[in-house]
Amino acid sequence: MKRWHIFTRGLVKENAVLILMIGLCPALAVSGTVRDAFGMGLAATFVLFFSNVIIAMIRKSVPNEVRIPIFILIISTFVTIIDYFMQAFQPDLYRALGVFVPLIVVNCMILGRAEAFASKNSVINAALDGLGVGIGFTLALTVMGSIREILGNGTFLGMTAFGEAFRKTPVIFMILSPGAFLLIGILKALINKYVKKE
Amino acid sequence: MKNPALIFLGAFLVNNIVLMRFLGLCPFFGVSTAVETATGMGMAVIFVMTLAAWITWIVFHFVLLPFNLVFLRTALFILTIASLVQLVEMFLKKYYQALYSAMGIYLPLITTNCAILGITFLNIDNKFNFLNGTVFAIGTGLGFTLVIITFAAIRERLDLAPINPSLKGYPISFIAAALMALAFLGFSGLFGLT
Numbered sequence: 001m002k003r004w005h006i007f008t009r010g011l012v013k014e015n016a017v018l019i020l021m022i023g024l025c026p027a028l029a030v031s032g033t034v035r036d037a038f039g040m041g042l043a044a045t046f047v048l049f050f051s052n053v054i055i056a057m058i059r060k061s062v063p064n065e066v067r068i069p070i071f072i073l074i075i076s077t078f079v080t081i082i083d084y085f086m087q088a089f090q091p092d093l094y095r096a097l098g099v100f101v102p103l104i105v106v107n108c109m110i111l112g113r114a115e116a117f118a119s120k121n122s123v124i125n126a127a128l129d130g131l132g133v134g135i136g137f138t139l140a141l142t143v144m145g146s147i148r149e150i151l152g153n154g155t156f157l158g159m160t161a162f163g164e165a166f167r168k169t170p171v172i173f174m175i176l177s178p179g180a181f182l183l184i185g186i187l188k189a190l191i192n193k194y195v196k197k198e
Numbered sequence: 199m200k201n202p203a204l205i206f207l208g209a210f211l212v213n214n215i216v217l218m219r220f221l222g223l224c225p226f227f228g229v230s231t232a233v234e235t236a237t238g239m240g241m242a243v244i245f246v247m248t249l250a251a252w253i254t255w256i257v258f259h260f261v262l263l264p265f266n267l268v269f270l271r272t273a274l275f276i277l278t279i280a281s282l283v284q285l286v287e288m289f290l291k292k293y294y295q296a297l298y299s300a301m302g303i304y305l306p307l308i309t310t311n312c313a314i315l316g317i318t319f320l321n322i323d324n325k326f327n328f329l330n331g332t333v334f335a336i337g338t339g340l341g342f343t344l345v346i347i348t349f350a351a352i353r354e355r356l357d358l359a360p361i362n363p364s365l366k367g368y369p370i371s372f373i374a375a376a377l378m379a380l381a382f383l384g385f386s387g388l389f390g391l392t
Contacts, residue, residue: 029220076273185372193364
C-alpha cells in the first residue's frame with residue numbers, strides 16, 4: 001500500500017501545477033490547445049520518469065557537493081532525447097511547443113523531484129514517484145488545455161464543441177495570454193474554496 | 199526583422215517575456231511582494247541575461263557549430279550559465295561590494311531561471327547576430343524589470359485591499375497578471391510587430 005501511495009500522491013493531492021504551483025511556465029504557455037498541453041505533459045513525464053530512475057540508481061555514488069550539476073546533466077540528456085524524438089516524429093507538435101521543449105531542463109518540478117525524492121529512495125519508488133508526478137502534471141495541463149481550447153476556439157481536439165455559431169465567435173481572449181493567467185487564477189481560487197487543506 | 203530598434207521594442211513591450219511568452223514566472227510571482235526586492239531582481243536579470251546571451255552566442259558559434267556538436271546545446275548552455283553566475287557572484291563579492299549587496303542574493307535564484315535559458319535558445323532560433331542578440335537580451339531584461347516592478351506595486355496595494363479569503367494570495371495575483379497581460383496585448387501590432 002505504501003508504493004500505491006507514492007504513485008497516487010503526485011496525481012491530485014500534491015499536483016505540481018494546481019496545488020504546489022511549480023512548473024508554471026509550460027503549464028500556462030502551452031495550454032492553448034489540448035494537443036499541445038497533452039504533448040507537453042507526456043514529454044515532461046518521460047524526462048521525469050527516466051531522470052528519477054537514473055538518479056535513484058546512482059544516488060549512492062554521487063558526491064554530495066556536486067550532486068546538482070550531475071542531476072542537471074542527467075535531466076538534460078533526457079530532454080535532448082525527447083527534443084530530437086519530437087523533431088523527427090511529431091514536427092507539428094514540436095513547432096507548436098517551440099522553445100518550451102528544451103526548457104523542460106529548467107522545470108523546477110523535475111529537479112525538485114530529483115533532489116527531494118529520487119536521490120534518497122529506491123529505484124522502484126523513484127520510478128513510481130516520477131510517473132505519478134508526471135501524470136499529475138499531464139492531467140493539470142490537459143484540463144487547462146481543454147477549457148482554453150473549448151472556450152477560446154470552440155473546439156476540442158479540433159472537433160467542434162458547442163456548434164458552429166459558437167465556433168465562429170468564440171471567447172478568443174481565452175487562448176491568448178491573459179486567458180491563461182485568468183484561468184489558473186480561477187482554478188486556484190476554486191481549489192482554495194472547495195478542497196480541504198491538510 | 200533585422201533592425202535592432204525594432205528587435206528592442208519587440209522584446210521590451212510587444213512580446214514581453216513574462217506576460218506574452220510566459221517565461222520567468224517563478225521570480226515574477228515569487229519575488230514580487232515588494233517594489234524594492236522586485237527592483238533588485240530586475241537588475242540581476244538584465245545583467246545576467248546580457249552576459250548569458252553573449253557567452254552562449256560565443257559558445258554556440260565558436261564551439262558547437264564548428265565541431266558539429268549542436269545536440270549538446272541544452273546541456274552545455276545550462277552548465278555555462280550556471281558557472282557564469284557563480285563566477286559573477288564571486289567577482290562582485292570581491293570587487294564590487296555595493297553592487298553585490300544590491301543584487302547578490304538574487305543571482306543564485308536565476309541560475310535555473312527559464313527566462314535566462316529561454317532567451318539564449320531564442321537567440322539561436324532567431325539566428326540573431328551578436329549585436330542583435332545583445333539588444334534582444336537587454337530589451338527582454340528591461341521588459342521583465344518593467345512588469346515585475348509594476349506587478350510588485352500592484353501586489354503591495356492588494357495586500358491592503360479587502361479580498362475574499364479564497365482569492366487571497368496566488369489567485370488574485372494571477373487575475374491581476376491577467377489584467378496586465380490584457381493591457382500588454384494592446385501593444386501587439388505596434389510598428390508592425392507581432
